Amino acid sequence: MKNDGTRPNYLPDFRNPPLNEVVLGVQFSSPKGYQQVYAGEVWNLFRSEFPRAEEHPAIAPAFETFGLPSKGGQLDFATGASHDRFWFLRQSGDELIQFQQDRLLHNWRKVGDQTNPYPRFESMINRFHAELEQLQDYLNSLSPQKLSINQCEISYINHIAPEMGQIVKASDWLSFVRFSNSEPEDFSISFRERIRDDDGKPQGRLTCETTTGIKPDSSRIIVMKLTVRGAPKGTDIESALQFLTKGRELIVFRFAEVTTDTAHKKWGRVK
Amino acid sequence: MTRTQSNAAFSLDVSGTSTNIVRMPAQRARILISENVSTWCHSVMEQLEMLTQLPAGWDGYQGVHVTFENAYFTLRMLEAICGPETIAPQIVPGEAGDLQIEWHTMKGDIELHVIAPNDVSAWRALTGDDSDGEELELTNDFTAVTEWVREIAEPTTGAETTAA
Numbered sequence: 001m002k003n004d005g006t007r008p009n010y011l012p013d014f015r016n017p018p019l020n021e022v023v024l025g026v027q028f029s030s031p032k033g034y035q036q037v038y039a040g041e042v043w044n045l046f047r048s049e050f051p052r053a054e055e056h057p058a059i060a061p062a063f064e065t066f067g068l069p070s071k072g073g074q075l076d077f078a079t080g081a082s083h084d085r086f087w088f089l090r091q092s093g094d095e096l097i098q099f100q101q102d103r104l105l106h107n108w109r110k111v112g113d114q115t116n117p118y119p120r121f122e123s124m125i126n127r128f129h130a131e132l133e134q135l136q137d138y139l140n141s142l143s144p145q146k147l148s149i150n151q152c153e154i155s156y157i158n159h160i161a162p163e164m165g166q167i168v169k170a171s172d173w174l175s176f177v178r179f180s181n182s183e184p185e186d187f188s189i190s191f192r193e194r195i196r197d198d199d200g201k202p203q204g205r206l207t208c209e210t211t212t213g214i215k216p217d218s219s220r221i222i223v224m225k226l227t228v229r230g231a232p233k234g235t236d237i238e239s240a241l242q243f244l245t246k247g248r249e250l251i252v253f254r255f256a257e258v259t260t261d262t263a264h265k266k267w268g269r270v271k
Numbered sequence: 272m273t274r275t276q277s278n279a280a281f282s283l284d285v286s287g288t289s290t291n292i293v294r295m296p297a298q299r300a301r302i303l304i305s306e307n308v309s310t311w312c313h314s315v316m317e318q319l320e321m322l323t324q325l326p327a328g329w330d331g332y333q334g335v336h337v338t339f340e341n342a343y344f345t346l347r348m349l350e351a352i353c354g355p356e357t358i359a360p361q362i363v364p365g366e367a368g369d370l371q372i373e374w375h376t377m378k379g380d381i382e383l384h385v386i387a388p389n390d391v392s393a394w395r396a397l398t399g400d401d402s403d404g405e406e407l408e409l410t411n412d413f414t415a416v417t418e419w420v421r422e423i424a425e426p427t428t429g430a431e432t433t434a435a
Contacts, residue, residue, distance in 0.1 A: 002394070002421045021279055023279055029338075029340060029387060029388070029396050030338065030339075030340065060343065061339065061344070061388075062343075062344035063343065063344050063347040063353040063388060063389075063411070064347075065347040065349075065350065065411050065412075065413060066346075066351055066409060066411060066412040066413065067347050067351030067352050067412070067413040067414050067416070068350075068351055068352065068353075068417050070350045070351055082339075102340060105359060107279070148387070150340070150344075150388040150389055152385070155279060157279055173424060201412060202411065202412050203411075225279070229412050230411075231388075231389045231410060
């Protein structure tokens with residue numbers, strides 16, 4: 001699936017959205033023949049554009065399952081040796097690829113003076129598509145195989161900040177909160193909702209986590225992270241891209257719903 | 272080994288952030304500890320931990336340990352299936368990193384074969400039922416199996432005992 005680069009005209013759109021970071025990711029079965037010692041070869045696939053590398057703890061496998069009401073993900077267990085998570089960063093630091101033996105992710109973030117433009121989803125997913133194909137080709141050279149993708153996720157992280165010196169009044173920005181008398185000092189609110197496939201079967205979940213935070217200059221902001229995670233219809237790259245595209249649309253619509261008209265004016269809503 | 276859950280590289284919920292946003296209220300300012308009342312949890316965790324560390328050739332042939340992805344998926348599956356009173360299942364490793372969750376009680380049998388994440392074969396047979404049992408192919412929705420487990424692997428309630 002090659003995205004034609006055109007943003008669907010039915011999606012809400014903003015000239016200056018408070019977007020701070022976007023993450024596209026897939027989780028897959030551990031590839032045959034792959035060991036951590038080969039991580040440098042994976043870096044070489046992307047090294048010309050992502051010349052810096054860092055090591056981080058691995059992300060645990062995550063799965064959205066359905067049945068009895070449950071918070072999910074409450075149980076975990078320790079295992080033995082594990083693959084690290086590697087960050088391959090662009091020199092500017094505004095984009096990176098995260099790789100571990102069962103995941104590939106692509107992040108964009110604001111850096112420096114925070115004015116670097118968001119490259120837009122259509123551009124990001126085309127690049128992520130190419131990166132997935134590159135990784136799949138490499139793994140296929142180790143042992144004949146295709147990526148077997150079992151979970152996809154897309155996150156949009158927004159930093160909602162009033163003008164310098166103004167207080168954070170939640171109801172100015174968030175349509176689902178209204179504190180009647182005085183604003184709380186801080187808050188943390190989250191909700192989850194099921195997303196369904198075309199047959200009405202549960203496919204994944206959208207999670208919205210909203211919390212107050214403090215920037216280095218001591219000013220207060222609201223951080224809103226919207227994530228869609230779930231199982232693609234198939235285990236191939238095409239199915240993963242379709243899931244991520246659907247997830248993006250769900251996030252954009254939900255973001256527009258949970259934020260206020262006042263906020264939309266500030267962010268220059270054009271649709 | 273500590274494994275993080277966040278995919279965000281730079282935001283407030285990841286250590287070593289570059290944006291230096293401090294979450295307020297602090298995420299772990301207060302930790303409420305409640306007793307885990309689920310009877311199956313401890314047993315399942317122990318079994319999975321052991322099965323993910325099986326040595327190569329554990330079955331005398333080419334058997335490999337239960338894969339971490341199958342173990343994690345099984346945990347998420349059981350969270351969606353089991354209530355707090357569900358008795359702990361037995362877990363049987365397969366030779367290819369797969370595993371089977373089994374309940375065998377006086378009321379019947381349930382077997383859930385986790386072949387891979389989102390690929391589960393489910394079977395159950397009730398005691399006294401002469402058929403070959405019931406089979407389902409499942410991915411991530413285990414709603415149908417919750418009823419099986421309630422019937423076969425949970426204690427009979429007082430009301431049911433009285434009615435019987």
